[in-house]
Amino acid sequence: DAGITQSPRYKITETGRQVTLMCHQTWSHSYMFWYRQDLGHGLRLIYYSAAADITDKGEVPDGYVVSRSKTENFPLTLESATRSQTSVYFCAIDKEGTGTTYEQYFGPGTRLTVT
Amino acid sequence: QKEVEQNSGPLSVPEGAIASLNCTYSDRGSQSFFWYRQYSGKSPELIMSIYSNGDKEDGRFTAQLNKASQYVSLLIRDSQPSDSATYLCAVHSGAGSYQLTFGKGTKLSVIP
Numbered sequence: 658d659a660g661i662t663q664s665p666r667y668k669i670t671e672t673g674r675q676v677t678l679m680c681h682q683t684w685s686h687s688y689m690f691w692y693r694q695d696l697g698h699g700l701r702l703i704y705y706s707a708a709a710d711i712t713d714k715g716e717v718p719d720g721y722v723v724s725r726s727k728t729e730n731f732p733l734t735l736e737s738a739t740r741s742q743t744s745v746y747f748c749a750i751d752k753e754g755t756g757t758t759y760e761q762y763f764g765p766g767t768r769l770t771v772t
Numbered sequence: 773q774k775e776v777e778q779n780s781g782p783l784s785v786p787e788g789a790i791a792s793l794n795c796t797y798s799d800r801g802s803q804s805f806f807w808y809r810q811y812s813g814k815s816p817e818l819i820m821s822i823y824s825n826g827d828k829e830d831g832r833f834t835a836q837l838n839k840a841s842q843y844v845s846l847l848i849r850d851s852q853p854s855d856s857a858t859y860l861c862a863v864h865s866g867a868g869s870y871q872l873t874f875g876k877g878t879k880l881s882v883i884p
Contacts, residue, residue: 699874699876716871747815747816751870758804759804759806760821761818763817
């Protein structure tokens, strides 16, 4: 969806390096989410945020850090990348903007490879 | 741990037929249910939401929910080759959390 952008779209990095994936929304919807998608595991929630400066862990938060200083941006940082973090990462936002329906829009994704 | 189960497929149906996709969930307190379609190499796209028992129709798509049996299904009528994708079932428990639990998806192939 044009209202959610992710950058970079593709990234190759080495084990041990720090990597930041960016998610930006053109609206001001409250909730933002980070998922990873792996074969055999499906979509799993890493972190989510209910508003600026409010974040919470999802199912698989270890090895990741998030922040949300501005409503529009929700960066995801891999502090020291490992091969097991090779995945496709999706950012999502709540569709209605108020967090009342639980419907989510997904960004285009970032394919990350850790060598 | 909350679980959402789907047959991985592939489910193959001829063009024009009805495709039936099923999903079961473990958390009896779940309140909201969603179907997403994901084309290969693309992001998931919300196609149906259902919140109460029964059927909900939107064009060629019908979602069915049975909370007593803890299953939700998606029917696609007059299947088209463009419906070939992976369909993800997602469930929200409603227990004070905004998290969705996703199934691993069912791959649908519509044969011309």
